[in-house]
Amino acid sequence: MRAETIATYPIAGALGAEVSGIDLARPLSNPETEAIRQALWNHKVIFFRSQSLSPKGLLRVAGIFGGIYRVPFVRARDDFPDIIDIVKEAEDDNKYNFGGVWHSDATFEACPPMGSVLYCLESPPHGGDTLFVNMEAAYAALSDVMKTTLDGMVALHSAERNYGSGGYFTDDKKQGVSMSIEPSAEGDKLMEHPVVRTHPETCNKGLFINPIYTMRFKGMPTQESQPILNFLYNHAVRPEFQCRFGWTTGALAIWDNRCTMHFSINDYAGYRRHMNRVTIAGDRPR
Ligand code: SIN
Numbered sequence: 001m002r003a004e005t006i007a008t009y010p011i012a013g014a015l016g017a018e019v020s021g022i023d024l025a026r027p028l029s030n031p032e033t034e035a036i037r038q039a040l041w042n043h044k045v046i047f048f049r050s051q052s053l054s055p056k057g058l059l060r061v062a063g064i065f066g067g068i069y070r071v072p073f074v075r076a077r078d079d080f081p082d083i084i085d086i087v088k089e090a091e092d093d094n095k096y097n098f099g100g101v102w103h104s105d106a107t108f109e110a111c112p113p114m115g116s117v118l119y120c121l122e123s124p125p126h127g128g129d130t131l132f133v134n135m136e137a138a139y140a141a142l143s144d145v146m147k148t149t150l151d152g153m154v155a156l157h158s159a160e161r162n163y164g165s166g167g168y169f170t171d172d173k174k175q176g177v178s179m180s181i182e183p184s185a186e187g188d189k190l191m192e193h194p195v196v197r198t199h200p201e202t203c204n205k206g207l208f209i210n211p212i213y214t215m216r217f218k219g220m221p222t223q224e225s226q227p228i229l230n231f232l233y234n235h236a237v238r239p240e241f242q243c244r245f246g247w248t249t250g251a252l253a254i255w256d257n258r259c260t261m262h263f264s265i266n267d268y269a270g271y272r273r274h275m276n277r278v279t280i281a282g283d284r285p286r
Contacts, residue, residue, distance in 0.1 A: 003031035008039050008046070015134040015260065016243030017043035024051050024061050024252065033064050036254075040065070040115070041201050045132045045255040045262075047245055053119055053252070055080045055276070061252070062117045062278040069113045069279040071106070073163040073187060074098075075180040077276075086118075086275040088128075088268075089177040096176040099264035102133070102237055103212040105257050105279060108159040108191050114282035115257045118275050123247040127268035131244050136206035136259050138236035139196060150232075153195040154218040155209050162212060163187035192218060197285045199259055206259040207236055208285055236261065247273075257282065 005021035019039055022032060039046050053061070059082060062068060068082045077083045086098050105113045118130075139147065162168050164187035175181060195217070197208035211233050216225035245253060255262060257280075 003035040006035045012243035014137050014241045015044040018047045025057050044260050048252045050250045051252050058119050062280050065280045067281040069281040084277050087178045088273045090270050090272050092176045094269045097266035100266050101212050102261045102263045103210045104261050107157045107213045111284050112282050113257045114280045117278045118253045120247045120251045122274040123249050124268035124271035124273045128273045129244050129246045129265050131263040133241045133261050136204045137241045139207045150195045154192050155195050156190045156215045157213045158190050158215050159187035193285045210261050
């Protein structure tokens, strides 16, 4: 199949496109690889339906964008340590939902992931959609004064709230039936990142903060930082900056973690949802 057969269909005004005309299980030509990369830079999150991928095939798709980031704290598949099983069992009911808070992946790292590939092995009969927001559109819609203020600011990020020594998952009742999260003191470390990040491919500026991992602004205590952060989160998740993807078994998403946040909706109690995620290594935010 040639790259000319690939077509992209935007699913919302702000971000997100479905890509058709490609079987990701086949070895891809250079033009096909380039078309997929370009689609991601253009749409920030791209979706493919009806794919049939082995774990090795999934790792190969992630390899289009670079090396693999090995996810800490979340126990990976025994057979493929670079793939995490994201599974909510029917018995997990409404108690447990991985990814159910707006976030960008692993911004507690010095070099947070460039992106992720999420593949649906089993979708519930309804619900379990994932929401995404465009953090560049959110930044562009701020006033000039707010943009200039934020441009010079630095935020402190940490895995503390989820995976730290006193984090959410230290309570065993918060663990899912089939997933295992291993919090540790490693999660308590702080990492500095610019609040406004310039995308290395497009040079667009976007907000680079999120409610799970951003703790506060550098040089400002929590009580001063949090109201500003709350304003920015409420602003960023406005419906016009969002898209929503309804999963079907065999569907696959690739998102650019540098300019988006995502949120997994927990509305399918009593049903199983099973995904595999491969996370792509990134660089130092600037
Ligand atoms: C994640 O946050 O990586 C999981 C998203 C999802 O399962 O919808």
